Amino acid sequence: MKNFYTLAAFAAGANALVPRGGSCCFHLDASGGMTGSVGQLSDGQNRIGDNSLSPAQFCISSDGSITDGNGRGCILTPPTTQFQCDTGATPTPGFSVSSSGMLEFNGSPDFIACETGQNGGANIHTTNSSALGQCEKIMLNADSCSAPPAPPAPTSNNCQTTLTSGNFEFPHLIVPIDSKSPDTAFGTQFNGTVTSTISSIFNFDIPQSDSGKSCSLVFFFPELKDLVTSSFSFSGDGQIDFAELSKPADTKTTFNNAPSVSQDLGDITVSPGHSFVVSTFSCPAGQAVAFEMKNAGSTNLNFFQDFNPSPIGLFITVC
Incomplete structure (x- = not known):
């Protein structure tokens, strides 16, 4: 259990914000304690839980300021x-919308509803205080404004298939979609899953510091005996199709509304004890992919994405 919380903290702390130009408009939905x-009162107070209010529209500008x-x-x-x-x-x-669609203030997605x-309505605040009543921690999801990634340009030299500090990017969102439940949003998960009906989408936020570097999309698949803090189940022929999508997923992504494929990267037959370089490209610095x-084929695979020895899952290595 400790490893799950460590992994979640790592992913959240590394989440890069999406740069934007001009203005972008959106609605907000709360998740968490409320x-x-x-919605919005006539005097401009923003409220959650008051069903008499229609969803309010907000617009964010390039300097991080919001108007209604x-x-x-x-x-x-x-x-x-x-x-x-x-x-x-x-x-x-100081506001921004992250690549996963979360509204943030000064880089934090944490708000409270009081x-x-x-x-039944609750006001929204950024910090708690003794002056407030009963409050719950929430996050606010924007239904648009996540910047679409530019297609990475392919390069010929693959990066390393080992993970060392500073040379790799960890997925900040793993979202399964299921053709048997096409309208169900499963939200972000710790595991990647591939079955006859379930596929998994991995979001990566590429920092600006990777500008001018090469990135390799690598699937790490060690043997079960080499794992310390992770595990997997695997059966079938191991054939997996990898694809780059037109934009990142978010916590509301379903099979029916999943981003379209912008580039199919081909099929790879995976098996334990190997690492597989899927694609190498110029790092799309400052963007989310x-x-x-x-x-x-007939693959059934479920794995806990983990960077601890031995790493398992889908990563981007940088060189």
């Missing part, structure tokens, strides 16, 4: 840091 769409659908500046009111939008207000900068006692693993 769920539901974010009425053109009001969205601010964090002192001293309680309530997120609301006021007429004539200069919007608070009960108001009115129509997504790749899919799906069955191309």
